[in-house]
Amino acid sequence: MSENQPIVEMQGITIEFPGVKALDGVNLRLFPGEIHALMGENGAGKSTMIKALTGVYKINGGSISVDSKPQTFTGTADAQNAGIATVYQEVNLCTNLSIGENVMLGHELHGPLGINWKKTHAQAKRHLATLGLQHLDSHASLSSISIAMQQLVAIARAMVIDAKVLILDEPTSSLDANEVEHLFSIMRQVRDSGVAILFVSHFLDQIYEVTDRLTVLRNGTYIAEVMTKETPRDELISMMIGKSAGELSQIGAKKSSRTVESGEQPVASVEGLGKKGSIKPISVDIFKGQVLGLAGLLGSGRTEFGRLLFGADKADEGVYKLHGSDANIDTPASALRGKVAYSTENRRDEGIVGDLTVRENILLALQAIRGMFRPVPKKEADAIVDKYMKELNVRPADPNKLIRNLSGGNQQKVLLARWLATKPELLILDEPTRGIDIGAKAEIQQTVLELAEQGMSVVFISSELEEVVRLSDDIVVLKDRRKIAEILNDGTISPETIVQTIANSDVETTNSGKAA
Amino acid sequence: MTSAAATPKQRVTAKKRSPFTINPQAIPTLAAVVIFIVMIIIGELMFGTYLRLGFISSLLMDHSYLIILAVAMTFPILTGGIDLSVGAIVAITGVVAAKLMIAGVPSWVAIIVMLLIGVAFGALAGILIEQFNMQPFIATLSTMFLARGIASIISTDSLTVPKDNNFSWLATDIHLIDNPKISNDLTVDLGVFVAVIVVVIGYIVLHKTRTGRTIYAIGGSRSSAELMGLPVKRTQYSIYIISALLASVASIVYMASMGNAKNVVGVGWELDAVASVVIGGTLISGGFGYVLGSVIGALVRSIIDPLTSDFSVPAEAVTIVVGVMILIFVVLQRAVMAVKRR
Numbered sequence: 001m002s003e004n005q006p007i008v009e010m011q012g013i014t015i016e017f018p019g020v021k022a023l024d025g026v027n028l029r030l031f032p033g034e035i036h037a038l039m040g041e042n043g044a045g046k047s048t049m050i051k052a053l054t055g056v057y058k059i060n061g062g063s064i065s066v067d068s069k070p071q072t073f074t075g076t077a078d079a080q081n082a083g084i085a086t087v088y089q090e091v092n093l094c095t096n097l098s099i100g101e102n103v104m105l106g107h108e109l110h111g112p113l114g115i116n117w118k119k120t121h122a123q124a125k126r127h128l129a130t131l132g133l134q135h136l137d138s139h140a141s142l143s144s145i146s147i148a149m150q151q152l153v154a155i156a157r158a159m160v161i162d163a164k165v166l167i168l169d170e171p172t173s174s175l176d177a178n179e180v181e182h183l184f185s186i187m188r189q190v191r192d193s194g195v196a197i198l199f200v201s202h203f204l205d206q207i208y209e210v211t212d213r214l215t216v217l218r219n220g221t222y223i224a225e226v227m228t229k230e231t232p233r234d235e236l237i238s239m240m241i242g243k244s245a246g247e248l249s250q251i252g253a254k255k256s257s258r259t260v261e262s263g264e265q266p267v268a269s270v271e272g273l274g275k276k277g278s279i280k281p282i283s284v285d286i287f288k289g290q291v292l293g294l295a296g297l298l299g300s301g302r303t304e305f306g307r308l309l310f311g312a313d314k315a316d317e318g319v320y321k322l323h324g325s326d327a328n329i330d331t332p333a334s335a336l337r338g339k340v341a342y343s344t345e346n347r348r349d350e351g352i353v354g355d356l357t358v359r360e361n362i363l364l365a366l367q368a369i370r371g372m373f374r375p376v377p378k379k380e381a382d383a384i385v386d387k388y389m390k391e392l393n394v395r396p397a398d399p400n401k402l403i404r405n406l407s408g409g410n411q412q413k414v415l416l417a418r419w420l421a422t423k424p425e426l427l428i429l430d431e432p433t434r435g436i437d438i439g440a441k442a443e444i445q446q447t448v449l450e451l452a453e454q455g456m457s458v459v460f461i462s463s464e465l466e467e468v469v470r471l472s473d474d475i476v477v478l479k480d481r482r483k484i485a486e487i488l489n490d491g492t493i494s495p496e497t498i499v500q501t502i503a504n505s506d507v508e509t510t511n512s513g514k515a516a
Numbered sequence: 517m518t519s520a521a522a523t524p525k526q527r528v529t530a531k532k533r534s535p536f537t538i539n540p541q542a543i544p545t546l547a548a549v550v551i552f553i554v555m556i557i558i559g560e561l562m563f564g565t566y567l568r569l570g571f572i573s574s575l576l577m578d579h580s581y582l583i584i585l586a587v588a589m590t591f592p593i594l595t596g597g598i599d600l601s602v603g604a605i606v607a608i609t610g611v612v613a614a615k616l617m618i619a620g621v622p623s624w625v626a627i628i629v630m631l632l633i634g635v636a637f638g639a640l641a642g643i644l645i646e647q648f649n650m651q652p653f654i655a656t657l658s659t660m661f662l663a664r665g666i667a668s669i670i671s672t673d674s675l676t677v678p679k680d681n682n683f684s685w686l687a688t689d690i691h692l693i694d695n696p697k698i699s700n701d702l703t704v705d706l707g708v709f710v711a712v713i714v715v716v717i718g719y720i721v722l723h724k725t726r727t728g729r730t731i732y733a734i735g736g737s738r739s740s741a742e743l744m745g746l747p748v749k750r751t752q753y754s755i756y757i758i759s760a761l762l763a764s765v766a767s768i769v770y771m772a773s774m775g776n777a778k779n780v781v782g783v784g785w786e787l788d789a790v791a792s793v794v795i796g797g798t799l800i801s802g803g804f805g806y807v808l809g810s811v812i813g814a815l816v817r818s819i820i821d822p823l824t825s826d827f828s829v830p831a832e833a834v835t836i837v838v839g840v841m842i843l844i845f846v847v848l849q850r851a852v853m854a855v856k857r858r
Contacts, residue, residue: 056743080745092743094736096803097729105733106726106746114724157744 007032007067007164007196008084013052014061017405020396022048025062026222028215030165030196035187037207037228038200039240040217041409041437046200049217050169053198054086055079067164085158089170089435090348091150093142093157100124100138103157127156131186148179155186166190167198170435172206176298184210202437204233216240241439260287265324267457268340268426270309273318279304280482281318286426286457291448293472293489294461295498301481302461303345306428309459310342311335322426336369341419345431345461347408351415354404358394359385361403361414366421388417393443409440416447427451428459433467445471465495477501544849545797545809551841552816555823563826569693569702571822576704579818580711581606581770585785586792586810587718588762591755593793594722595734596802597645597652599756601637602763603785604663609633609767610777611667614675623683630764637663638760642753656756660786667779676776686710686772707769714762718807721758727751735802791838792817795845816841 008030015023023045030036038046051057053064055073064071066082073079079086093102101108103124108115124138133152142150151171158166168187172180187210191197199211207214208228216223216239223239266285274281279301286292294302307313311329320327322338329335335342344350353361362385367376376384385399392413396406403411412432419427429448433441448471452458462468468475469489477485477498484505487493559566585602592599609630616626637659644655677683686706693702722728730751733741742748771777796813798805817838824834 054743075745076743077745077747086743088743092737092740094733094740094803096736097732101729105729105744108726108729114720115726115729161745 005032005068006030008053009065009068010049010053010062012062013049013059013064015048015052015057016060021220023052023220026217026220027225028053029225030198031213032164032196033191033194034212035191035197035199035210037211037214038198038217039207039214039236040223041240041407041439044217044240044437045220046217047169047407048220050086050167050198050200053079053165054084054167080161080163083162083164084167085161085163085165086167086169087151087154087158087171091147091154093150093154095141095143095150097142098139099128099136099142099145099153102142102153103127103138103160105157107160123160124156127159128153130159131156131189132182146179148175148183151175152183152186155190159190163195165196165198167200169200170202171199172201172203180206202435204236207236208233218242237438240437260290264288266321267323268309269321269324271319271321273305273308273315273320275304275308275313275315275317278313278481279308282476282483284476284483284486286459288425288457289452289455290474291452291458291460291472293468293475294459294478295465295468295475296478297502298463300478302463302478303430304481305478306342306430306459306461309335309426309428310340312342333368336365336422336424339423339425340428341365341422341424341426342428343415343419343430343432345434347411347415347435352403352411354402356403357400358389358403358406358414359399362388362399362417362421365418369422384421385417388420392417392447407436407440409436409444412436412440412444416444420451424456426457426459428461430461431463432460433462433464465498469493469495469498479505540852540855541804542797542806543852544845545806545812547848548796548809548812548816548845552812552819555816555819559819559823559826565826573701573703575815575818575822576708576711577773579814580705580707581766582785582788582792582818583711583811583814584714584762584766584769585789586796586814587714587807588759588766589786589789589793590718590722590796590798590805590807590810591731591758592652592656593790593798593800594731594802594805595738595752595755596800597752597755598656598790599641599759599763600653600656600786601641601660601663602759602766602789603782603787604660604667605634605637605760605763606767606770606782606785607777607779608637608663608667608670609764610771610781611670611675611779613767613771614677614777615670617677617681617683618675623681623685626683627768630768631761634761634764634767635757638757639753641756641760645756646749646752652756664779670779672779674776674778677771684772684775686768687775705773707773710765710769714765715807715811722807727754731755732803735799735804788817789814791842794842797845797849799849800846 006029008028010026010028012025012027013023014021014025026045026049028038028049038049040046048057052059055076055078058074064073066084071082073082094105097105100121104120109119109123110116111119121138125134128134128136128138131152133156136145136149136153142153145153155166171183175183187197187199201207211228213225214228214231215225216236218240264287266287269285271283272281273283282305284292294305296302304313308315311331311334314330320329327338329338329340332342353364363376363381366384370376389397389399394410394413394417403414406414416432432444445467448458448460460468460471472489475487475489475493475498476483477487479502485501487497487501556566565571588602589599612633613626613630616629617623641655641659644650644658645652689703689705691701691703722731730741730746730748733744733746734748734751738748770781792813793805793810794800794813795816796806796809796811798809820834820837820841824837825831829837
């Protein structure tokens with residue numbers, strides 16, 4: 001399948017940022033007609049490597065050759081001219097323009113009077129059709145289609161520039177299973193046409209399903225290049241994190257389910273809490289030291305309920321009680337006063353403040369509670385920042401670094417630290433492990449369990465059922481914006497139980513409401 | 517590992533596009549057209565002078581400079597930027613050209629100098645924005661003060677273009693329809709022609725060239741445009757050079773019709789231009805908008821003056837009317853965006 005001559009050869013790539021060596025002598029070879037996975041934890045240097053190959057970063061050492069020709073990229077346009085196309089995790093297209101225009105932007109067909117839109121859209125349609133997307137209206141606005149479709153449109157765009165190399169940077173993180181399958185079939189089709197694909201994903205299953213070869217990075221250094229088929233999972237994981245996989249699978253195993261005694265007063269209790277157009281009335285009790293999992297498909301109302309609990313959205317019906325007495329929680333500020341904290345699923349837009357330092361990001365919520373006239377004393381602040389950075393193992397361990405320069409997993413830890421600093425009694429975590437690597441994921445899961453053991457109540461929202469089942473004492477299952485079941489996790493529950501619960505409720509709900 | 521195993525496959529069906537469907541993005545622009553027509557009708561019904569060719573003629577001739585400035589301002593605003601220097605560039609080019617012509621320089625040389633000054637200020641704004649990473653607001657605010665300051669240093673007098681110079685030829689009236697009734701001819705001057713040409717070129721650049729499409733792409737998402745390999749930096753330079761150059765053109769047209777220049781000409785015109793662009797339906801955050809919308813916006817802005825004076829609104833209160841109109845249009849845009857997001 002793969003020829004002997006690599007299409008891309010990167011050798012001894014070194015990239016330095018002020019004070020850090022992001023990459024140190026990393027090699028990467030891409031062969032035509034293969035799907036190659038770039039593996040490593042967050043912060044291992046995958047993104048940096050990709051940015052070197054796409055011309056976003058200049059390399060300080062090493063060489064890049066494409067088609068046996070040495071290249072020095074000074075910008076993304078150079079890399080594209082060399083035949084390297086990239087589809088990023090956050091789709092980098094323009095939602096204000098039409099689908100067809102996004103495909104053709106910069107490559108529009110001209111007539112005697114400037115751009116010939118008819119021909120340009122026809123050409124866009126042809127490119128979309130080669131990927132099985134002929135049903136898309138090329139005149140429709142890009143914002144009218146789902147993120148998954150936008151990603152496929154981005155791939156169609158890569159075909160326009162006749163790419164020899166296609167880089168897919170975590171394309172699957174926001175797709176559902178069917179969309180992922182569709183993407184994979186297109187990836188295979190593109191591969192079979194002789195294009196080299198570089199694929200980055202945090203989902204090991206996907207790596208094993210679709211890739212032929214993989215390169216592993218760790219801490220900015222090159223570890224190995226191996227064939228996917230010949231590498232067992234545990235071996236791959238230990239290459240990536242430098243620890244054996246056995247240590248990781250222990251998490252949650254020793255956890256004993258917390259039983260609620262009758263007559264015990266819940267920390268928080270809501271009755272019929274709902275909001276029109278967002279979520280139907282829900283009743284839930286959350287007890288001290290309990291991890292309450294919220295399970296459900298995308299759009300089932302998981303996040304909406306989390307936001308109601310935090311007052312980020314205002315409920316228009318229902319009763320909200322904290323420690324048995326009525327609480328008026330309709331803004332985040334009132335939630336924080338009631339010792340309720342919420343960590344968003346949208347880390348980049350609603351979580352971190354990218355231009356502030358790690359230290360400032362940690363102290364934000366605490367300062368917000370105190371108000372602007374009572375600054376946190378420097379000594380106390382230092383102690384808090386130091387404590388949580390150590391406890392949560394935030395890397396790099398420099399509180400004065402801008403948070404946007406941290407990897408996703410470490411940003412997530414900083415956000416966790418921000419809310420822990422407010423000493424909440426109820427902590428709502430919305431997708432705390434999405435898009436982060438195995439190591440950081442394990443650390444965050446461990447932290448959740450420890451917090452619960454120390455008596456904190458946690459509402460844990462995740463699209464990974466396996467994780468919800470492993471961590472939660474009690475699982476609320478949501479579907480079509482309503483609570484369909486509450487399952488006590490007595491050790492016999494598995495992700496399949498929850499899938500069954502959701503599937504079995506189909507009969508009653510198909511008539512009443514159609515999923516958006 | 518994904519939990520979403522049971523999500524039904526998303527269907528994206530291609531809807532048949534009807535040629536009559538209205539792009540929701542165009543609604544604010546259409547609203548501006550409707551409001552313009554309504555204003556004309558109100559004026560006609562109340563005062564009986566608005567549907568006359570003579571009124572239309574003077575509206576166009578008196579405001580051709582504003583139409584040109586509105587087109588100029590459309591370029592930076594489409595990228596989410598702004599050019600505050602256009603009014604000051606009208607002043608400095610006018611003062612310099614008047615001085616030159618008083619000194620006996622032929623008018624065509626003066627015009628070329630005016631255009632070059634515009635290009636220079638546009639390039640300076642481009643350098644500040646792209647090389648020094650300044651916000652367009654701050655960069656053009658500084659070039660605005662710079663241009664205004666230099667104009668004031670050169671002269672604070674009202675400089676009359678010499679009679680023997682053929683510069684005012686640009687303002688010669690052309691009777692397109694010669695009506696027997698007095699003061700009801702359809703008359704235009706060359707300035708109106710220049711404005712029409714500017715509008716046509718503006719349309720072609722924005723809709724028929726890659727530079728134009730790059731401008732829209734930058735307005736949608738600059739980082740995306742960069743990652744798509746589009747020439748973002750080069751386009752940013754073109755934008756500010758185009759807007760400053762068109763400001764010079766507006767200055768030529770204005771000075772030709774007035775016959776003089778002064779250092780305080782054009783104070784606040786950049787804001788009239790912004791108002792025209794916003795009223796015309798261009799999104800102030802960039803990415804959506806039309807040149808023709810800006811033209812309509814300029815006409816709406818222009819007709820406010822005679823309409824308010826006919827209604828005996830005190831001149832001091834006219835700006836309030838303009839402010840309310842801008843408010844209405846921005847609210848309308850917000851509403852359209854909100855509906856679209858649903």
